[in-house]
Amino acid sequence: MAHGNSDSPVEDLTEEGARGELARLAGLLAEANRAYHTEDAPELSDAAYDALKRRNAAIEARFPELKRDDSPSEQVGAELAEGFAKVAHSQRMLSLSNAFDGDEVRDFDRSIRRYLGLSDGAPLAFTAEPKIDGLSLSLRYEDGALVQAATRGDGAVGENVTANARTVDDIPARIEGAPALFEIRGEVYMSHADFAALNERQIAKxxxxFANPRNAAAGSLRQLDAAITRDRPLKFFAYAWGALSEPLADTQKGAIDRMAALGFATNPLTALCDGPDEMLAHYARIEEARATLGYDIDGVVYKVDNLALQERLGFRSTTPRWAIAHKFPAELAWTRLEKIDIQVGRTGALSPVARLTPVTVGGVVVSNATLHNEDYIAGRDSSGGEIRGGKDIREGDWVQVYRAGDVIPKVADVDLAKRPEDAPRYVFPVTCPECGSEAIREEGDAVRRCTGGLICPAQAVEKLKHFVSRAAFDIEGLGAKQVEQFYRDGWIREPAEIFSLQERYGSGLQQLKNREGWGEKSANNLFEAIEEKRKIGLGRLIFALGLRHVGEVVSNDLARHYLTWDALVQAVDTARPAAHRHREADAAVERERATAAREERRARIKETRDLVWAQDPPVPEEARAAWEDLVGVDGIGTTVAVSLVTSFGQEAERASVDRLVAGLDVQAAERPATAGSPVAGKTVVFTGTLERMTRAEAKARAEAMGAKVSGSVSKKTDIVVAGPGAGSKETKARDLGVEVMDEDAWLALIGA
Structure with a gap:
């Protein structure tokens, strides 16, 4: 059976291999986000970072049920640096998905057409503009006056850098003729000439x-003293907008022209293109001119020009559907691999990391590289075949570092001519370096995992760090550093103990305030912050538990579906017998896949699954219904459902969760405020072929009006919208007495 490997084509990954690869990618991207956004000290270029996110997104697209709780596709930016006031963006500042070749650009065009229901020959215009390698900035103008400037931060909350932004010549303090409320967004950057001059001044004193112009620009804008920013030669290109009191134009190009007319610098290389061929031709022109521009770019951004179509296309969790960044190729370098370290993650995965003699690659100093897994070190791919000509990797080797697609870059090749004759082969550990427990590798999995669970400090600490992270409980004053300190001293071993911290140590104040780094005020503030977070939203609670495959988006989907903690727990517990039967069916199907001939495989696999589901003893009807409801939640799928059932069924883990929830005030989730909507609170199922809108658009419209869209029909279903070829779902709905309507009736109902 195939194992996961970062060299493996996504289509060759097994489910378990994909799970291991997603774990690796999540760790690398989290480290990169901290280095790039919080510390202004990236270890690689934007192109390399985005290529890694691209692989992560491709795996999630093929295995949506495997999306992790810390999925990089659900994150924008990173934690904020200390020293700046926080600014909540009125509209999220999102990142872009990426393309790396012409085929992917054409796929982007085709995906837009599919979503909108447009034929290949229908006109569809795009803008194409250089992607500036700088720091994203949002400027808020009210009645023509600049009142606020904020960095992107994590996409939802940024840093208030208003005083610093006022020192940038390209950012006007007042504008005339703009909407009363106008948020303009763009990129702060530094030219090559100004960067060289700045570094000369740095060296002279x-x-x-600075390592590169992007670091210099980011560091300059985020100075606590605006006078320092004023002395730095920063520039600003405008290319987007946030909140508006009135539209700028009907098209993307028209809006950019309007920004230029208002006095903002816009990129002169922005062009209007009719389809992929013209987009790629403009990309080639920009790439050819790249070295002469005088500032850094790392690709070309394409956007659907028609703003009404942009609105229809909408957004994924962190990226717009109507835009994509076509990135430039990355680079290579050679250096020495000094040591191979093993890191243990929150799920127990043992991840090998290469410690390198520092080397500069494209302006970035690289000292670490991923080695993926033990197969990759041994020179094998996911199917056991050779990679790198079968050359293994050893400590002391002279290695080629490849930066495209990895935040911590990967080792791409080995120079055997420089290998010492006595260099021993690397032996991958079979015990956990953190706790000494056995580290096992299950069949089909690329990753070896520690079996220590809660007794493994690496896993326990990482779970606690996740629990207090920004998207989870976000307890002020209790971050990763404090969690490590409290765990090391035995104060906190599981999440519930956070909320009994003060109680267990009497007032707690005397012991805490005498510790290094703590005083009476900070101790009091911590206890108050902990008490404030006893009231928590259901979605945040689910995400904070750190369950495998249950990320922020999935957590919120579950919360909106079940509304209360008790309802979720009851559903998961009730579905347990059906989940066990599902796993039995999956195991039987895997055996069938390995033996059945290709031409008969589909029928054999379906027959195998049906036989397992029908075997004695029968699964109770209420368990089957609960299971179908769980896997029918849009975006959940069987892997997430199995993870929930398995986690809630583990005695120690369930007891830990119960202790936690007993001390919390869990707030029920709410569906969207949709006063007057005829479908608010109703469960809707779409089946068959929709002829007047795509399935994705229908789902988005229904959810925006407060409906819950499900993938299966049950007694709880309120409406089934049936198009041609509806089949068994329509039949089941009529048998259950559920209202069935065609697409025209549905559109009439919602007033569309």
Missing amino acids: GAKP
């Missing part, structure tokens, strides 16, 4: 030079 004995200060450390």
